[in-house]
Amino acid sequence: MSLTATDIHVKLGRKEILHGIDFAARAGEVTAIVGPNGSGKTTLLRAITGELAYTGKVQINGQDCASMKPHELAMTRAVLPQAANLAFPFTVLEVVRLGLTAGLASSRPDTSDTLPLQALARVGLTGFEGRYFHDLSGGEKQRVQLARVLVQIWEPVLDGQPRWLFLDEPVSALDIGHQLVVMQLAQDYARAGGGVVAVMHDLNLTAMFADQITLIDAGSVRAHGTPQQVLTNDTLSAAYHCKLQVNTPPPMGGAWILPQAAHLN
Amino acid sequence: MVAADATSLTQTAQRRGGDRRRLSQLLSVILIVVLAAAMLLSLGWGAADQTDVLAALVGEGSLRDQIIIWDIRMPRMLTAALVGASLAVSGAVMQGLFRNPLADPGLVGVSAGAGFGAVVAIVLGGFLPVTVAAAVGKYSVPFAAFIGGWITTLLLYAVATRGGRTSVATMLLAGIALGALIGAFMGLLVYYADDNQLRDLTFWSMGSVAGASWEKLSASAPLIILTLIAAPFLARALNALTLGEAAAHHLGIDVQKMKRIAIMTVAASIGASTAVTGGIGFVGIVVPHLLRLVQGPDHRGLLINGALLGAIILLLADAISRVVIAPAELPIGIVMAAIGGPFFLWILLKNRNLVEM
Numbered sequence: 039m040s041l042t043a044t045d046i047h048v049k050l051g052r053k054e055i056l057h058g059i060d061f062a063a064r065a066g067e068v069t070a071i072v073g074p075n076g077s078g079k080t081t082l083l084r085a086i087t088g089e090l091a092y093t094g095k096v097q098i099n100g101q102d103c104a105s106m107k108p109h110e111l112a113m114t115r116a117v118l119p120q121a122a123n124l125a126f127p128f129t130v131l132e133v134v135r136l137g138l139t140a141g142l143a144s145s146r147p148d149t150s151d152t153l154p155l156q157a158l159a160r161v162g163l164t165g166f167e168g169r170y171f172h173d174l175s176g177g178e179k180q181r182v183q184l185a186r187v188l189v190q191i192w193e194p195v196l197d198g199q200p201r202w203l204f205l206d207e208p209v210s211a212l213d214i215g216h217q218l219v220v221m222q223l224a225q226d227y228a229r230a231g232g233g234v235v236a237v238m239h240d241l242n243l244t245a246m247f248a249d250q251i252t253l254i255d256a257g258s259v260r261a262h263g264t265p266q267q268v269l270t271n272d273t274l275s276a277a278y279h280c281k282l283q284v285n286t287p288p289p290m291g292g293a294w295i296l297p298q299a300a301h302l303n
Numbered sequence: 304m305v306a307a308d309a310t311s312l313t314q315t316a317q318r319r320g321g322d323r324r325r326l327s328q329l330l331s332v333i334l335i336v337v338l339a340a341a342m343l344l345s346l347g348w349g350a351a352d353q354t355d356v357l358a359a360l361v362g363e364g365s366l367r368d369q370i371i372i373w374d375i376r377m378p379r380m381l382t383a384a385l386v387g388a389s390l391a392v393s394g395a396v397m398q399g400l401f402r403n404p405l406a407d408p409g410l411v412g413v414s415a416g417a418g419f420g421a422v423v424a425i426v427l428g429g430f431l432p433v434t435v436a437a438a439v440g441k442y443s444v445p446f447a448a449f450i451g452g453w454i455t456t457l458l459l460y461a462v463a464t465r466g467g468r469t470s471v472a473t474m475l476l477a478g479i480a481l482g483a484l485i486g487a488f489m490g491l492l493v494y495y496a497d498d499n500q501l502r503d504l505t506f507w508s509m510g511s512v513a514g515a516s517w518e519k520l521s522a523s524a525p526l527i528i529l530t531l532i533a534a535p536f537l538a539r540a541l542n543a544l545t546l547g548e549a550a551a552h553h554l555g556i557d558v559q560k561m562k563r564i565a566i567m568t569v570a571a572s573i574g575a576s577t578a579v580t581g582g583i584g585f586v587g588i589v590v591p592h593l594l595r596l597v598q599g600p601d602h603r604g605l606l607i608n609g610a611l612l613g614a615i616i617l618l619l620a621d622a623i624s625r626v627v628i629a630p631a632e633l634p635i636g637i638v639m640a641a642i643g644g645p646f647f648l649w650i651l652l653k654n655r656n657l658v659e660m
Contacts, residue, residue, distance in 0.1 A: 089549045112555025124545050125402035126600035139543050140555045190554065 039065045039099045039200045041086070041233060046094035048078075048085050055081045057257045058094070063250065065200030065233040068225055070244045072237075073254035074278050079237045080120070080206055082254060086235070087117045087204050099199050112140040115202035116190040118183055120210070124171055130182050131167035134158060137189030153192060157185035162219055176211040184208065184220060194232030203227055205236040209243060221247040245269055245293040253277055269293040332611045339618040340380050374517070381524075382515035383621045383635070384614040386576040387586055389527045391613025392534045393572040394587020395594075395605045397456075399541035400565045401464070401474060404592065405650075408573045409584035411478030413455045415485045417570070417577035418508075420451020426492050426500050445523045449574030455481055456566050510583040510636020512621055519579045526575035530568050531610050537565055538602035545600070583636045585643020586613055592650055 041063045048056040056078050063069035071079045085092040088103060088111065096103040098114055106114070116137075124133070134154040158164055161181040166174075171182060191201040205224060209217040217240070225247050228234045238244045244251060244265070251268040253261040255277045261268045274282045274295065281298040341356075356372055390408070397406045397413070408414050424447035458481060463474035493504055540561040543551040552558050576583075590613045591605055598604045617635070620642065624633040 084549075087553065089552065108552060108557045109555035112553065115553075117550070117553040119547070119550055122546055122550060125398075126404065126545055126595065128545065128600055132599065132601060133546075136543055136546065136554065139539055 039233075041099075041202060041235065042095075042097045043082075043086050044095045044097075046082065046085050046092050046096070048081050048090055048092045050081075050090075055257055056085065056092070059254070059257070059259055061086070061252055061259070061262075063233055063235050065202075066228055066231055067249035068228045068234045068236065068247055069250040069252065070236050070238045070248035071252050071254060072239075072241060072244055073260075077254045077277075078257045079254045083117075083204060083206055083235070083237050087115070089117075098202060109140065112190065113196070113201075114191075114199070115204060116140075116187040117204040118180075118187045118206060118208055120206045121176070122179070122183060128171050129167065130158070130163070130169050130171055130174070131155075133171050133182055134167075134186045134189055137186040140190045153189050154185070157188045157192070158182075160188060160223060161185045162216065177213060177216060180208070180211045181216065181220070184223075188223075191232070194227050194230040200231055200233050202233040202235065205234065207237050207239055210239060217243060241269065241274070241295045245295065265293055269295065329608070329611075332608060332615075336384065336611055336614050336618070339615050339622075340384060342618075342622060378517045378520050379512050379515040379621070380618070382520050382579055383512045383617045385520075385524060385527050386512070386580050386583065387613040387615070387617025387620075388531055388610035389572040389576045389613070390583060390586035391590035391609040391616070392531060392606055393569045393576075395591040395602065395609045396534055396537060396541065396565050397569050397587065398591055399537075399544060399602055400562065400569070401460075402544060402547070403474065404595075405588070406474065407585070407588040408452070408569060409582060409587060411459055411474060412481035412485065413452050413459065413569065413573050414577055414582040414584070415482050416455025417448040417452035417574045418582050419485045419488060420574065421445075421448040421578050422489065422492055422504055423447055423451070425503050426496050442522050445526060445575050445578035447574075448578040449526065449571050452574040452577065453567065453570035455485075456570050460562075460566065508581070509634040510581040510639070511634035512580050512617075513632055513634070515579065523575040523579040526571050530572035530575070533564075533568055534572075534606045534610075535603065537561065537568065538606050541565070541602040581636065583617070583639050585639050585647060586616060588650070589643050589646050590616060592646075 041061075043059065043061040046056050046059040046061070047054060059078075059082055061071075061082065071082060073079045081090065084090040085094075086096050086103075088096075098106075098111075103111065131154055134157055135150075137157070138150055138153070155164075155167065158167060161184050163178065163181055163185065166178070166182070171179065174182065187203065191203065194201055203224065208220050208224065212220060221243055224234045224236060228249070236248075238248070248265055251261075251263065251265055252259060253268050253273065260277050261273050269284050271282060271284050274284065283296045283298055285294045285296060286292065287294050356368075360372065362369070394407050397408055398404050400406075408417075421444050424444045428443060459474065459477055462477040489504075493501065496504055540551065540556045540558075543554045543556045544558070544561070546554075548558050551561075590609050594605055594608055594612060598608065617639075620635050620638045624635045624638045627633055627638075
């Protein structure tokens, strides 16, 4: 079971942002979308999740997204936004419970009380349920939103179909400890049979957690493959227009990308 | 396992307890509505104390008392209650739709648009062919007010909302611009109106339940009741919309459809209430704000309790309007403006950051 996007074009105003992108992700894996600022990685995620108008075809588990109703989509995939502000003073628990709006949970009242609390525990926010959302720090807000998204698609596999977690820069507001918590959570979701697609800025976290990487540059796919295939000196240096050194330090065994400032040369 | 069962049992019990508490709250609020209504029935010039009212209600008592109670005070009381409910609910829906606690149909020109529609129907109604006029009959004024409110809401939404976000500044400024434009057209109609119509026009600008009658009420009530029933079904979608349009879409809400329904609901309820009472301000902003302080911003409670609290507020305002300068009466719109204006300033002082959004 997989997610495929074929020949995706996106125009914002008159400017074409994505020039025919092919993208694929498999359930059971974390697929990262990386690329420099303005390359179109968030735009690609927004097109795939139906937030932006696009031409091309997006299929989830073999079904054309364009033909799926909003509530069917909501049962199949959940999307973590970059940042969100609320218009009204909702508490943390009320925000997380919004994840139950997606339909299924209302038909299983036995878990609709416990699920939000379980989700808050998963993101390390036990005890926060009564706090006001707008009083929280940026990183805490991000994790509350993640808990809400988890509630929406709690089981990674439902009726034999994998469900999909889309994350738009999930760790951008987080400290280094919570970055690991959130990425580990994403990896666990994939290992349990779900699919995870994450737009990432941090190449080193990407190297640690991604199974597949798609590198976008100037609205086109520059490279796609495993971290070993994509994270190379030449590919990265060309995409990011700076000198980057990819190493594999012994204790990790994975790639480690070191920026090379000009004055060090 | 045992511990988990115990936890879930406790939570179920808590939920039941919460349900029961909500039910008793709802019942006590309904009781207050009934009491306020009863008070209003026995208040005013002419008849009579509570026993006379009771007698008239069950068909006893003098003919004069019966006429006063049944033909004057009853439609007036029902009008105040229904219009209060309708204004409060449309305020809450509009705030949810615009994702903005300052959106109020009266402040941003929707009531003005509805009033304009009603005035057009009154002034130009005479030019309609007799057969058409007979066909649309008493419903022409509420319907025209609905169309006026609808067009204004659509315009406002188109101008003030971009990419699912509404700027408060743009919304209020657009409201001022629309209000000025509507004022210009109103001026034109005033210029062409005859004396009778002029009196009606003045009535629109102030807002009053004094002219309430069974005929006016029966023309507007079906539309108002329809929107009061429809609004709570928007609650889940409005809650999701709090996160923004994209997030609501990802949660499985058909955002475009829901927005269309919400705009229609606001327009219908404002149109129908403006047609019967003229523009009454601030109910739509005072009631939802008070409720959010008490029960939180969840629209499921807001839209039901809002209707009840809106009814109470307008019943009380009507009572005040009758006693302040008795035996004369203040238009209820003036009473609401005198209460609502300072209240609105207080909200602004407390939430200055809202305006900078």
